[in-house]
Amino acid sequence: MKKENSINNKWWEERATIHEKSEYYNIAGLINGDIRLRNFEIEEMGDVKNKKLLHLQCHMGTETLSWARLGAKVTGIDFSLNAIKVAKRISKQAGVDVNYIHSNVYDSLKHFKKDSFDIVYVSVGSLHWLNDINKWANVVYNLLKPGGILYIYEFHPVSSVLSKTEPLFERNYFSTNNVLWDEEGSYTDSKVKTKNNKHIIWDRPLCEIINAILNVGLNLEIFKERHGQEGKQFSYLVKNKSGLWVVPKGVGTFPSTFTLRAKKNIHEKN
Secondary structure, eight states: OHHHHHHHHHHHHHHHHHHHTOTTTOHHHHHTTOOOSOHHHHHHHOOOTTOEEEEETOTTOHHHHHHHHTTOEEEEEESOHHHHHHHHHHHHHHTOOOEEEEOOGGGGGGTSOTTOEEEEEEOSSOGGGOSOHHHHHHHHHHHEEEEEEEEEEEEOGGGGSBOSSSSSBOSOTTOOOEEEEEOSSBTTBTTSOOSOOEEEEEOOOHHHHHHHHHHTTEEEEEEEEEOOBSSOOSTTOEEOTTSOEEOOTTSOOOOOEEEEEEEEOTTOOO
16 A cells, blocks of 8 residues: 555656646636636535635645635645645635645545544545545544535546547446556646656545445435536537536437545534
8 A cells, every 4th residue: 555655656746847838727727716616516415604615635635725715614624745735835825824734645644533524525526536535534434523524526447448549438337446647748638748657546436435424424415417527538529518528419328427425423423
């Protein structure tokens, strides 16, 4: 596990520097007042004003800062030191108060007391970097106050096993194996030159994610599978009128992302 963490950490340390300068993230727009959240996230999350929110695997804090702009008392945590440095720099330039902590997600409880947060938020592109989804769910449960909610907006696991060049499965959807990738560039720019190109992700079916959440005692309130994504993950996708990348007409559709909200019992005692 230490070796896997080291490989992934090197990948993210290098990408954080690249992402800060990318058009994809448009940091200047964020500093000048943009809200980098989707309308359905804001609607499904509900009012966050004055609520304590923890953003796990926050990367450069684009969504983290956005929740703070909507009135939440926000903390972001990430294992990439470069990403945390960028996030702090952006927050300072934007004049928005956000607390950032450099830490592995599994070590979150070393930094906070149990029952500390009203909301734990997980943004798209996070869960497949976790080797132990059950341990993660237990951390989330213990971080939440009774009555607190977990909210996830994430890539659908089916998108992890599809070919990038044609709409066909290239791996077993029900696999729980880790997968070693070795590719230059980044999702913000496939042509950028990079040195640390190996990284490891963990495939898992959607049922494994949901069961991990239910098994720790959280109650599912919202679950939606969604079609369309913001980035062109596959070469055959086309952009629709809403600006999302979707499967072209004539090809069977598949869920690209999902949203989930789960609540801790208000009378729960750890």
